[in-house]
Amino acid sequence: MSTTTLKTRIGEPDIECRYPVIIGQDRVIGQAYRWHRDWLVVTSEGEHNLRRPPTGAKGIDMAAAYLAEEYAAGRVTAVALEQLRADAPKPLHGPVPLLHPRMPASARNIAGAHTAFAGLTEHHWRAVLHGFPGSDNPWYLRCELCGWSGVRYWSHHRGRNGQPPSIYRHDGGCVGAEKVRALIPAYQK
Numbered sequence: 001m002s003t004t005t006l007k008t009r010i011g012e013p014d015i016e017c018r019y020p021v022i023i024g025q026d027r028v029i030g031q032a033y034r035w036h037r038d039w040l041v042v043t044s045e046g047e048h049n050l051r052r053p054p055t056g057a058k059g060i061d062m063a064a065a066y067l068a069e070e071y072a073a074g075r076v077t078a079v080a081l082e083q084l085r086a087d088a089p090k091p092l093h094g095p096v097p098l099l100h101p102r103m104p105a106s107a108r109n110i111a112g113a114h115t116a117f118a119g120l121t122e123h124h125w126r127a128v129l130h131g132f133p134g135s136d137n138p139w140y141l142r143c144e145l146c147g148w149s150g151v152r153y154w155s156h157h158r159g160r161n162g163q164p165p166s167i168y169r170h171d172g173g174c175v176g177a178e179k180v181r182a183l184i185p186a187y188q189k
């Protein structure tokens, strides 16, 4: 059993949905993120997969507890939150690869990525950080109708039962449902 009483808090995620786990005022002992059903941590020592949290437990809490123990044991070092923010990933201006670096280039993933990119084009979205991450992993997209950008999930974008996705594109209003309908043929059926 661990006797550590190190108090941690969770900071705001970056555009890849990685959460900084913070001690004290602003010392980051690692970042935690979910990939499919696993939770992973990134520390001064690299990346480590914690796998799924136990039933009823939150992945982020499991990750924070793990990081607190690692830090208390002297196995990882902390970095200033400000430094982490400065080094955070930023959107690209050019095209992104077909697949997210964590996605194996299987025939299924490649086909899924082509479908997803076609859907993005049809609905005036653009991937501006990385390639297709799968349906349920965060994907940083830009709305080509108004310039908004943020984390999205392809599972919310692909529509259901042959229906297009919600005409409500994102927070902040976008250009309004009427304009969206006029611009995107899928809403005119």
Ligand SMILES: [Zn+2]
Pocket (backbone or CB within 6 Å): 143, 144, 145, 146, 147, 148, 169, 170, 173, 174, 175
């Ligand atoms: Zn928009």
